[in-house]
Amino acid sequence: MADVYVLADLERGRPTDLTFELLTAGRALASDLHVPLKAVLLTNEAGLIAPSLGFADGVVAMSHSSLEHRNLEAWSRALLKILDEKPPKVLLIGISNGLLGLPSLVAGARGLPLISLCRSVTAHGEEIVGDPVLFGGKIEAEVHAKGGPVVVAVRPGSYSAEPARVQRTVPVENVEPPEALETRRVHFKRYADLEQTDVDITHCDVLISIGRGIQSQENIRIAEELSGLFRNAAVSSSRPLVDQGWLPRTRQVGRSGMTVKPRLYLALGISGAPEHIEGMKSSETIVAVNTDPKAPVFEYAHYGVVADILTFMPRLAEQLRKRKPVVA
Amino acid sequence: MDVVVLMKMVPDAAQKIEVDAASGQLKASTLNLIPFESDEHALEEALLIKERTGATVTVVTTDLPGGDVALWTALAKGATHALLVTRGRPYEPRSTGELARIYAKLLETIPHDLVLTGAQAPDDVEGELGALLAAQLGLPYISVAVAVRPDEGTHSAEVTTELGGGLRSVYESALPLVVGIQTSETPPRYAPFLQIRAAQRSKRTRSVAVEPVPFDPKVEVVALHKPVAGKGATMLEGSPEEVAGRLVEILAEKELVGG
Amino acid sequence: MDLDHVLLYPEGKSLLTCIQCGVCSATCPQEAFMEYPPRKIVAMLKAGLIDEVVQSGSMLKCVSCYSCQAKCPRQIRLTDLLFPLIRGRMFEGGGIPAELQKAFLDVQRYGNPLGRSTSERSDWVARSKVPIRILADRPGPVDLLWNVECYPSYHPRGQAVALATARLFHRLGLDFAILGSEERCIGDCAGYFGEFGLLDALIEQNLTTFRKYDFRRVVTSGAHAFNVFAHHYPGYGFTTPVEPVVGLIGEELPKLRPMLKTSVPHKVTYHDPCCLGRCMGASALRCYFAPPRKLLEAIPGLKYVEMAHHHENSLCCGGGGGGMWLDTYYRDQGMDRLSERVVKEAVAAGADVLAVTCDYEVSRFEDAVKVLGYDRKIVVRDVLELLDESAGGEAAV
Numbered sequence: 005m006a007d008v009y010v011l012a013d014l015e016r017g018r019p020t021d022l023t024f025e026l027l028t029a030g031r032a033l034a035s036d037l038h039v040p041l042k043a044v045l046l047t048n049e050a051g052l053i054a055p056s057l058g059f060a061d062g063v064v065a066m067s068h069s070s071l072e073h074r075n076l077e078a079w080s081r082a083l084l085k086i087l088d089e090k091p092p093k094v095l096l097i098g099i100s101n102g103l104l105g106l107p108s109l110v111a112g113a114r115g116l117p118l119i120s121l122c123r124s125v126t127a128h129g130e131e132i133v134g135d136p137v138l139f140g141g142k143i144e145a146e147v148h149a150k151g152g153p154v155v156v157a158v159r160p161g162s163y164s165a166e167p168a169r170v171q172r173t174v175p176v177e178n179v180e181p182p183e184a185l186e187t188r189r190v191h192f193k194r195y196a197d198l199e200q201t202d203v204d205i206t207h208c209d210v211l212i213s214i215g216r217g218i219q220s221q222e223n224i225r226i227a228e229e230l231s232g233l234f235r236n237a238a239v240s241s242s243r244p245l246v247d248q249g250w251l252p253r254t255r256q257v258g259r260s261g262m263t264v265k266p267r268l269y270l271a272l273g274i275s276g277a278p279e280h281i282e283g284m285k286s287s288e289t290i291v292a293v294n295t296d297p298k299a300p301v302f303e304y305a306h307y308g309v310v311a312d313i314l315t316f317m318p319r320l321a322e323q324l325r326k327r328k329p330v331v332a
Numbered sequence: 333m334d335v336v337v338l339m340k341m342v343p344d345a346a347q348k349i350e351v352d353a354a355s356g357q358l359k360a361s362t363l364n365l366i367p368f369e370s371d372e373h374a375l376e377e378a379l380l381i382k383e384r385t386g387a388t389v390t391v392v393t394t395d396l397p398g399g400d401v402a403l404w405t406a407l408a409k410g411a412t413h414a415l416l417v418t419r420g421r422p423y424e425p426r427s428t429g430e431l432a433r434i435y436a437k438l439l440e441t442i443p444h445d446l447v448l449t450g451a452q453a454p455d456d457v458e459g460e461l462g463a464l465l466a467a468q469l470g471l472p473y474i475s476v477a478v479a480v481r482p483d484e485g486t487h488s489a490e491v492t493t494e495l496g497g498g499l500r501s502v503y504e505s506a507l508p509l510v511v512g513i514q515t516s517e518t519p520p521r522y523a524p525f526l527q528i529r530a531a532q533r534s535k536r537t538r539s540v541a542v543e544p545v546p547f548d549p550k551v552e553v554v555a556l557h558k559p560v561a562g563k564g565a566t567m568l569e570g571s572p573e574e575v576a577g578r579l580v581e582i583l584a585e586k587e588l589v590g591g
Numbered sequence: 592m593d594l595d596h597v598l599l600y601p602e603g604k605s606l607l608t609c610i611q612c613g614v615c616s617a618t619c620p621q622e623a624f625m626e627y628p629p630r631k632i633v634a635m636l637k638a639g640l641i642d643e644v645v646q647s648g649s650m651l652k653c654v655s656c657y658s659c660q661a662k663c664p665r666q667i668r669l670t671d672l673l674f675p676l677i678r679g680r681m682f683e684g685g686g687i688p689a690e691l692q693k694a695f696l697d698v699q700r701y702g703n704p705l706g707r708s709t710s711e712r713s714d715w716v717a718r719s720k721v722p723i724r725i726l727a728d729r730p731g732p733v734d735l736l737w738n739v740e741c742y743p744s745y746h747p748r749g750q751a752v753a754l755a756t757a758r759l760f761h762r763l764g765l766d767f768a769i770l771g772s773e774e775r776c777i778g779d780c781a782g783y784f785g786e787f788g789l790l791d792a793l794i795e796q797n798l799t800t801f802r803k804y805d806f807r808r809v810v811t812s813g814a815h816a817f818n819v820f821a822h823h824y825p826g827y828g829f830t831t832p833v834e835p836v837v838g839l840i841g842e843e844l845p846k847l848r849p850m851l852k853t854s855v856p857h858k859v860t861y862h863d864p865c866c867l868g869r870c871m872g873a874s875a876l877r878c879y880f881a882p883p884r885k886l887l888e889a890i891p892g893l894k895y896v897e898m899a900h901h902h903e904n905s906l907c908c909g910g911g912g913g914g915m916w917l918d919t920y921y922r923d924q925g926m927d928r929l930s931e932r933v934v935k936e937a938v939a940a941g942a943d944v945l946a947v948t949c950d951y952e953v954s955r956f957e958d959a960v961k962v963l964g965y966d967r968k969i970v971v972r973d974v975l976e977l978l979d980e981s982a983g984g985e986a987a988v
């Protein structure tokens with residue numbers, strides 16, 4: 005029970021940003037605990053990917069065709085074998101859509117302590133402490149876990165990925181795939197891309213992003229008007245608007261929608277639920293307008309305005325009309 | 333085909349959620365419990381399956397305030413059976429682990445080819461219900477599903493999941509299977525009040541007592557608190573006109589708008 | 592009564608008296624967009640073609656304006672009974688636009704169609720400079736129970752009207768109180784769309800709340816609540832007198848007139864809400880055509896102009912019968928919006944202020960003004976806001 009493990013999240017065979025964010029988190033934890041940091045790599049061909057996880061002190065890898073794509077059943081069976089054979093002190097798993105549920109499957113199968121929904125993870129002596137964010141950001145908790153291995157599920161966007169993007173040859177410990185992979189019941193079939201008939205908000209320089217503060221579908225028109233005053237801009241939104249059918253799914257920003265990095269992200273009447281923040285936090289400039297001065301979105305914004313967007317949007321449009329639209 | 337939908341009551345985040353300063357726990361008196369949104373999508377997906385295949389849909393929840401209404405509503409929408417698990421305990425924001433054990437026990441007694449529940453609830457501090465349940469029962473689990481298409485003939489299901497960024501992946505699994513639903517293929521339907529009342533009067537909701545399940549929590553929730561507000565942003569103040577003017581200046585400095 | 596057994600009831604039997612004169616269709620503002628307009632619907636119901644009527648969705652387009660019912664020579668209860676029954680049946684087979692369904696769900700859950708927290712219902716009171724008594728806090732006897740309603744409670748524009756109303760009440764020395772967070776939707780959209788079970792539940796809940804307190808009469812902010820009180824609450828044994836705010840203030844005009852000192856130099860027209868006119872049917876005594884006009888004309892500097900459609904012929908704003916949450920659907924169906932027609936008429940009449948006294952209308956018409964790009968031509972004000980302004984507004988209390 006020595007190491008800090010970070011499970012690599014892979015999409016189409018490549019480590020995701022979340023993988024590096026977690027390696028950054030794992031490094032801090034490992035130094036607090038004075039233990040090595042290891043990346044756990046489940047894939048069909050570990051050798052190809054291992055060097056991209058060079059920020060870790062080592063890689064624990066398992067290769068099997070069933071592990072090529074994220075498959076909760078295959079991945080949990082693989083992880084359990086690794087945990088049984090080489091139990092760590094802590095296992096960090098990022099909550100990506102592809103991995104959601106995996107921490108519970110693993111912890112549930114072995115009766116391990118699990119702290120989910122965490123923004124950060126730290127060590128207090130021997131205890132592992134997580135800070136889950138509950139009820140769409142309305143409540144924060146502090147949760148302690150003793151013993152181990154402790155499984156911690158970490159939200160994306162909590163740590164910086166950059167420091168962990170280190171390419172180097174690392175020692176790889178290979179673990180044999182379990183028999184159980186052959187008898188799995190879940191099979192990955194295929195990827196399916198949503199048809200792209202609408203604007204691609206991931207390629208816009210400016211996003212006028214609206215949330216439930218927009219109050220009615222009719223008001224979306226006001227945001228469209230605003231977006232028309234910028235070049236290469238579009239209206240995007242939080243999920244509830246899309247779920248209600250107010251905007252097409254292609255306009256949704258966040259965890260189950262698009263991850264966007266526009267030069268300007270104007271969040272209008274969006275509370276800033278973690279699932280939403282996840283999709284826009286890397287935007288160059290974030291401006292939030294909200295009637296609620298305590299709205300969590302302000303924590304992530306560079307500029308904040310406490311105002312009713314239905315009043316504010318027309319005013320902003322007025323000011324913009326005095327300028328020429330320019331996007332470098 | 334037997335489909336079981338597990339619904340969980342969670343505090344309505346649209347209403348106030350207060351923390352009692354002394355105990356560090358949620359103020360139960362101010363909580364308004366509603367069915368977790370994705371569980372409503374799970375129900376909708378189940379009803380769509382029922383409409384397509386004639387499956388039986390059994391909806392289950394616990395006896396928290398509002399649980400009975402959730403079941404009447406599910407019956408009004410077209411669910412076949414409704415079970416209220418009596419637990420006799422107030423809401424706690426960490427009960428998912430215990431619920432999974434209760435439901436695992438319950439499922440020993442009810443037929444289930446597909447178990448549908450919301451993918452991730454806002455209080456899943458110790459993991460998601462569907463995954464914990466699947467682990468308990470040794471069943472396969474697929475999460476963030478946006479479509480579930482069971483096939484009676486092959487006793488399997490094709491499940492489409494949402495990876496984000498417009499990307500989806502499709503899995504096939506043998507049944508029985510537990511699925512965490514993100515969104516249903518069509519938005520949850522509306523149950524008119526008369527039909528909810530009729531369901532209430534029909535007494536089709538069955539109460540089941542599940543023996544207390546020994547549950548030994550592996551983690552300790554030390555404190556709950558409200559987040560500290562607005563530290564990050566530079567707040568622009570003044571009349572909406574002034575603020576809009578100032579903002580446009582800032583955008584111009586960043587070359588986002590012209591001079 | 593339910594649609595399948597409609598002819599078993601006296602109200603339903605009245606269908607058989609339809610002479611197919613077609614007045615209903617001719618007067619219906621939405622007729623052009625209905626596959627089956629009112630006359631045809633009645634004929635089909637008589638012929639037992641219930642499913643065809645339900646499936647056509649024609650009745651989604653009815654905005655409960657009461658034009659047909661008011662003009663029907665046989666006094667058949669088209670607007671408040673038959674058409675809601677048809678729509679009620681639509682819940683079974685889907686086909687009800689999601690936005691409207693959400694409004695109903697929000698009413699079920701929060702007692703308001705805006706989906707706002709019940710605990711926030713009286714938040715606007717904190718912004719009032721005049722005292723507003725909330726019965727839960729000070730329960731003693733009171734003369735007037737003011738039913739604030741959802742839009743004035745939650746919608747910012749409605750709140751402005753509510754604040755102006757409170758100032759007028761205060762100036763007039765009225766003994767009034769509100770229910771605050773105990774207040775719930777009175778049941779307008781539920782009742783007129785045909786969600787009768789929800790209407791029933793709301794009435795029961797509201798009457799339970801009313802029974803806790805001691806008040807002599809009820810005043811409603813808007814026209815819709817007044818209409819629901821008038822048509823649906825007596826059947827539940829609620830007999831307390833109810834009046835809309837314009838009616839009440841109209842009676843107080845002698846006392847108010849000396850306070851109306853500030854000139855409001857505008858050309859103002861007034862939109863007669865269906866619910867204070869036509870809806871009252873034969874009981875012309877309960878129509879409120881005169882009070883708002885008298886009140887407006889009492890304002891110094893104000894010039895009153897009439898629109899082409901007024902009194903019992905006024906155009907509907909399109910927000911009734913759930914129409915408030917069907918605008919998007921209507922747009923998708925390529926339909927004109929009635930609210931835009933009204934605003935155009937108001938501008939054509941030469942008015943620069945469109946005065947209203949219906950809780951939905953400030954927001955509906957303001958939106959129509961924006962859609963039409965008439966921002967510089969006309970503003971929408973509640974009659975009470977204009978009175979309050981003339982009485983000195985917030986500065987003078």
Ligand SMILES: Cc1cc2nc3c(=O)[nH]c(=O)nc-3n(C[C@H](O)[C@H](O)[C@H](O)COP(=O)(O)OP(=O)(O)OC[C@H]3O[C@@H](n4cnc5c(N)ncnc54)[C@H](O)[C@@H]3O)c2cc1C
Pocket residue numbers: 140214215216217218241242243244245256257258259260261262272273274275276277278279280283293294295296299311312313314451452453514
């Ligand atoms: C598995 C999962 C995946 C999810 N994926 C996503 C996702 O991809 N994207 C996403 O967005 N969400 C996602 N969510 C949902 C997320 O939790 C929140 O529910 C959602 O982001 C809230 O959207 P919102 O900010 O528009 O609404 P709300 O949280 O209701 O916020 C509305 C905000 O508007 C403000 N406001 C109200 N009126 C006005 C006004 N007139 N002027 C100004 N401000 C006003 C309010 O103060 C409030 O802050 C996901 C949830 C789960 C469980």
Ligand code: SF4
Pocket residue numbers: 615618619620621622629652653654655656657658659660669670674
């Ligand atoms: S109530 Fe009005 S909209 Fe409805 S059918 Fe009659 S005339 Fe037409």
Ligand code: SF4
Pocket residue numbers: 608609610611612613614615616629630633659662663664665666667669
């Ligand atoms: S106005 Fe009355 S009598 Fe004439 S067609 Fe319509 S329902 Fe029949």
